Amino acid sequence: MSDILTKLTYQSIQQGKNYFSLAHNTLTSQLRKLVHPTLLPVSQGIPQELILKLQNRLNQLLETDWQDAEIGIYPHSLLFDHPWEDFFRYYPLIWLDLPLIWERSTRNRLQEFSPEIDQEGYPSYYVQNFHHQTNGYLSDLSANLYDLQVEILFGGSADAMRRRILAPLKRGLAKFPSLPQKQIRILDIACGTGRTLKMIRAVLPQASLFGTDLSPAYLRKANELLSQNPVELPQLLQANAEELPYLDDYFHAVTSVFLFHELPASVRQTVIEQCFRVTKPGGTFIICDSIQLSDSPEMELIINNFPKTFHEPYYKNYTADDLVERLEKAGFEHIKTQIYFLSKYFIAHKPA
Numbered sequence: 001m002s003d004i005l006t007k008l009t010y011q012s013i014q015q016g017k018n019y020f021s022l023a024h025n026t027l028t029s030q031l032r033k034l035v036h037p038t039l040l041p042v043s044q045g046i047p048q049e050l051i052l053k054l055q056n057r058l059n060q061l062l063e064t065d066w067q068d069a070e071i072g073i074y075p076h077s078l079l080f081d082h083p084w085e086d087f088f089r090y091y092p093l094i095w096l097d098l099p100l101i102w103e104r105s106t107r108n109r110l111q112e113f114s115p116e117i118d119q120e121g122y123p124s125y126y127v128q129n130f131h132h133q134t135n136g137y138l139s140d141l142s143a144n145l146y147d148l149q150v151e152i153l154f155g156g157s158a159d160a161m162r163r164r165i166l167a168p169l170k171r172g173l174a175k176f177p178s179l180p181q182k183q184i185r186i187l188d189i190a191c192g193t194g195r196t197l198k199m200i201r202a203v204l205p206q207a208s209l210f211g212t213d214l215s216p217a218y219l220r221k222a223n224e225l226l227s228q229n230p231v232e233l234p235q236l237l238q239a240n241a242e243e244l245p246y247l248d249d250y251f252h253a254v255t256s257v258f259l260f261h262e263l264p265a266s267v268r269q270t271v272i273e274q275c276f277r278v279t280k281p282g283g284t285f286i287i288c289d290s291i292q293l294s295d296s297p298e299m300e301l302i303i304n305n306f307p308k309t310f311h312e313p314y315y316k317n318y319t320a321d322d323l324v325e326r327l328e329k330a331g332f333e334h335i336k337t338q339i340y341f342l343s344k345y346f347i348a349h350k351p352a
């Protein structure tokens, strides 16, 4: 009985987040029309039939999310780990930031940073207002708003999509059966605000976790989130995923969530090669990123709308990129792909 109640609660909260995101998006686009009445809509309207398909995909994702908790891949508590405090603190700031975002997007100002933001030392492809975010990835405000913005973008399902890496991660680690959990090393590249590391920690309380990202502000936010848990802290390091500062063959698993669509094509290859280098023979590399045109042709309109609404300079190229070929070129084998809602997963293995 309590199980049914827990499932109903999970479904209701997810549905609530979905309705909230819909309401937010409708309100903001109405307001945008009021503020900029002469502007044409940036994206094409979505027909009812496609909305139903999206809803079906979302329901399947949530069912898998529930089932994976039921079979013990992760504790049920992860399903209810919502950043409510951040929501109440920062949601109003999303509205306050909107006029700046609209201004930048209408004037096509895509690399605009406040004078106090230090842009030195970052690769030029990175110094962008991704998603039209104020100061791109380089400010504390951006780091504070990011998780809420992603939740709204995905109708409240961003964490459910991130959690889909946990089952293949556990399966991959089962290839080192005699290894005590304390000796397992896992790296999350481009860890952002640390949500994926928090999930991995819930599944592997004793493993050594590592996270890298280029953004000091996002790493500060990750540190804040991960310090709330009174267990061993993941080691966070500011590093370019193109030059991972780790020894060869060091990690039993490497993960990457929502990074590859933000990289130019040649950088994608370099990052995959770095991940191959630092993964142990027999280890697993898991990528979670956007669906692509080849596997989801029925989602073409959604895929095409995304970079029009949000500044995503490398997304179009990503949606047609053959990442399996790239992974094989780097040396990975037995590559499997999976699709959940709007995300695609590449599960690759370094030969033992």
Ligand SMILES: C[S@@+](CC[C@H](N)C(=O)[O-])C[C@H]1O[C@@H](n2cnc3c(N)ncnc32)[C@H](O)[C@@H]1O
Binding pocket: 126, 137, 150, 162, 189, 190, 191, 192, 193, 194, 195, 196, 212, 213, 214, 215, 218, 239, 240, 241, 242, 256, 257, 258, 259, 262
């Ligand atoms: C869309 S966010 C994803 C963050 C996080 N993984 C998540 O699940 O939300 C992309 C992240 O990639 C980081 N990033 C982009 N290019 C990078 C690079 N070359 N090396 C390291 N981090 C990078 C950004 O700073 C940002 O935190």
